[in-house]
Amino acid sequence: MSEYAIVAENLTYRYGELVAVDDVSFGVAQGEILGFLGPNGAGKTTTVRMLTGQSRPHEGRALLLGLDVARHTSAVQAQIGVCFEVANLYEQMSAAENLALFAQLYAVRDLDVDALLRRVGLAGRERDRVGGYSKGMKQRLMVARALIHQPRILFLDEPTEGLDPVSAEAIRNLVLEERERGATVFLTTHDMLEAERLCDRVAFINQGRIAALDTPHSLKQRYGTRLVEAQVATETGALETREIMLDEPETPGALQSLFSQEQVVTIHSREASLEDIFIRITGRGLS
């Protein structure tokens, strides 16, 4: 078996004339969390659909746990859990009924609904209809649904988008717990801080192509710039910002003149964020 849990080989998908995913190739190691980052319309969701067997690639192939997704769809889907960006639960049914239904679809016979709901912070609400849940509760229930059968690969599409900090943190902790269990996580997100905190590697996708794929640290080293940002007071008393790039030959002189010639009010160093790097690589922002 391949050491990669997920392998994308030259994946291509078109909507008519529009090439949504263009010759995308990458691999995700077992037990790794890969962040898949890109703006709306970049091809993230289409890629996830091909990887999860919802759409067949027009060219290339996707291998999950060594199986071709298009040819062994059901076998692959038995090993994966998918959490969607938009809540797609049966709102007329309770949390317990939702989970019991999917347990039967995954042929899980001994599901402990209470334990699973306790894990996502929904203990005591199992009999309530999902229609009455908050957005954060629904999102947590969707994560619980994706975990019913202890999948070997977890696909999470914007799992913390628009959630309150408590719910978002609960979901991030669950992602880390799943990695501890040995699951591979494919995380689609807009949140660069989340990606930086959770992901072993991140892939930037733009206009259907992978623009960069590496660890956050390596990307910062390769593409990022370090600088010092200082606020200085002018003769009129107004504040102005000065930025001095680090790692440049003229950096020592610039710093010296800053302190000798200006009235420094605040000063701190700043590292490039993943968003800065994304903009630098692709020429466009994430939102």
Next chain:
Amino acid sequence: MRWQAIRALMRKDLRLFFRNRFFAFITVLSLGAFIGIYFALPPTLDETLSMGVYPPGATVEGLRSLIQAEEAEGQALDLHIFESDAALRQAVLDDDVMAGLVLPEDLQAALMAGEGPTVGLYMRADAPAEMRDMMVGLVEGLSLVLSGRPLEIEVRAETLGPDLAGDPIPHRDRMRPLFAVMILMMEVFGLSSLLSEELVTGTLRALVTTPLRMGELFLAKGLTSVFMALSQALIVMWALGALGQQPLIILVALLLGSILVTGIGFLLAASGRDMLSVTGLATLALLILSIPPLGVLFPGLFTAWVRAIPSHYLAVAIHQAANLGAGWAQVWQPLLILLGFNIVIVGAGVVVLKRRFA
């Protein structure tokens, strides 16, 4: 097939069906629509009667002048000429015309010679009683026109289809096919709304990322729909006493009707953009499918175009089996045609639903 998964989906759909207040609203809406249909129909019986005659020739012209005279007195008669006795007979059986007259080729000569020729009269068993009197009166009038002497023609009447032996069908029994189609169509609202909701809310997408296959998903939806429609229709038909004569034929007809509405439900769910548009389309389908049973209630109300509506064959089979006691020999043809419609409609429904989902 993973029957455990299919059973789980069926239980889920039944649970959602009974928890959705929307369907209660639809039920009331449908009742309102049918009351509307009732009041939209003419309060008195349309007196235009259709009849056929064979062979074409000079005597037909005599009939035409008689009909024009009848029309002048307020009785409208629609005359159709047939090229063969067999074609006329089939037209009466198919309800294209309410009665048929077979005139001898030498009618006028026989009348003039005072031979007292015999005229054949085909009547459907369920034709109104006044139709027979009118036909006899028409033949008597024809004798007067052609020979100047009345009552010289013998009328030999033949009843086509099951003989009711003088036992006319009450109007409420004629409504049985209408009730059957109405009840079955209620399921279209349920199925198409549930399916549309699954498409719109994305729960269908959640289902297809599990090991569930698309075929299993459609089978579960279809079986739930057929079960719901068939069980409700059987209860209603039992309550209306329609299962007394030919229960197996009624069961088969309702089963085919349930499959038909399931296919229509698939088509509507795939065609509508949201729940509201699906409801609108389902209401339209309900109105269209209700037209043929009205033809059973009011014979002669519609012409041949009604055969393009699949519920015509369901209505005919139920009417013939429940009201006329017809056996398989009489109903196999409409049931076979209904089966053909089912194959086309269910197949198209699955294809468009798959495309919509993709």
